[in-house]
Amino acid sequence: METEIAVRKLSALAHEGRLAVFRALVKAGPGGVAAGDIARKLKTAANTMSAQLLMLSNAGLIRARREGRSIIYAVDFEQMSSLLLFLTQDCCGGRAEICAPLAAVATSCCPPKRKQRA
């Protein structure tokens, strides 16, 4: 991951409301949640929620799909994992074996395309 992209992801998360949205989506898992449902759950105005979802989406942290009149948002777990990897990369002066496993575990979380574990 490039630094600029990581900064965009971190900026998207560096906001009380958006962080709450992201965490709610992390909890929800790959199935995702409709924009309106998140807005109601977090007691946020629809337009505000839309802006927050847009920013998370532009950062690549979440993805949107239409389903009827609703738009369902779900975390892009691969992107999330690569961000965590980026933050922990080369941890402790090259002794990657100490910290790198973090990345592997992250990657194994809710894989969107490859084989599931449980």
Added chain:
Amino acid sequence: METEIAVRKLSALAHEGRLAVFRALVKAGPGGVAAGDIARKLKTAANTMSAQLLMLSNAGLIRARREGRSIIYAVDFEQMSSLLLFLTQDCCGGRAEICAPLAAVATSCCPPKRKQRA
């Protein structure tokens, strides 16, 4: 970790310069690096670097200690781990066993107080 504190950490990281500083310190490990050395390495003015280190420090991501005329900064790996844990908490709708191990691995990285692994 509380949301407000996580936002402060993420805000501190959501900046090209500060993210570079943080990653350099992650690479350096618990030993840390002097403020001036980081500034030279990243070709940043001393006062700018000072502001960046202050913000990372206020967020709790790094710690400072004086050593002669230099001030050495090092990542607070426990704080870093708890941030990663916060982001991945309750991942995938309660099926924590899928994602929670991430936290355990993160915690095992460069423990500042408990027993070292390698």
Added chain:
DNA sequence: ATGATATTTCCATATTACATGAAATATGGA
């Protein structure tokens, strides 16, 4: 087509963050 639901876009304003030059503080050596 009309109305209801779901979400987004537009816009104005208020707030906050950023970079930089210059000065201040702290430490150690002669």
Added chain:
DNA sequence: TCCATATTTCATGTAATATGGAAATATCAT
């Protein structure tokens, strides 16, 4: 004490971002 090194603090102009009301767009049902 005087000077050099190391880092921080201060002040300021500029730029980025947040918020919320109102309007626009898209979908579905009647």
